[in-house]
Amino acid sequence: MRSSVKRPPTPDAEEEEQDREPTLQEIINIKLVESGEKERLKELLRERLVECGWKDEMKTLCRAFARKRGRNNVTVDDLVHVITPKGRASIPDSVKAELLQRIRSFLASTAL
């Protein structure tokens, strides 16, 4: 009985010291999430992208792709790859600037 149960030892000792320090990015990420700012930023970005028609453009790309490939042969991964290059490139400058401004002010406010 005992030999069949093989559990790895509880990593008590390993939890206390990590291999590396959390990166600055990770720290800020945690702060963003915990403060709720990340969610607010995401909603803001989503809203702006809908307003400027970016989302509709992406949906059109997806529709065309699905029509070509066959509606049942499409995966989420396919669609992500279809949208990403065009999506990243077609963000309006004003939207990008607004979001970057907000992120920067958050960074400043967290007193790095």
Add this chain to the structure above:
Amino acid sequence: MAAPNEDNLSSHSQLSSQFFGELLDSIIVDVASECHRIARLGLDRSLDDEEEELRLSAQARARVADPSSSGETTSKYVLDIFGQTHPPVANEIFDCMNCGRSIMAGRFAPHLEKCMGKGRKARLKATRSSTAAQNRYSRGNPLSNHSPSSNSNSMNRLSNGTSHVAGYEYSNGTIEEP
């Protein structure tokens, strides 16, 4: 202290861009997921509407044109456009308005033939009463001596009673003349 500020600024802007990129990627995945759902559930009516219809109608046409598969055995169970099957003989039962019997719908026409007098045997029993009526109306027609069978034959079937008809008519005419 300008240098550290500049460093901070550049790292800030770098970090900002990174976070922005992260947010954007997350939104892209959401949009892709939404479009994937719409595509797979067929919610976008214009997506393959016409293509699906064309494909389905081509399939149906092939199935109809192909006599081998849907030949003898499955002809009873062929579906109509509403997906219903119909038995080869209509099996609803109702009452005949002439004789009052319970008749199956698919056998109603032949029944009516017999019942209302198109058939040979029907004529027999029908004109038994109708010639009796005729005999009454024609003022003691001596032709009533004729057997009912010969009367009915002459009335109905030329093939059977042609001679009878001739005889009948002539005798009728003869007697009627004053």
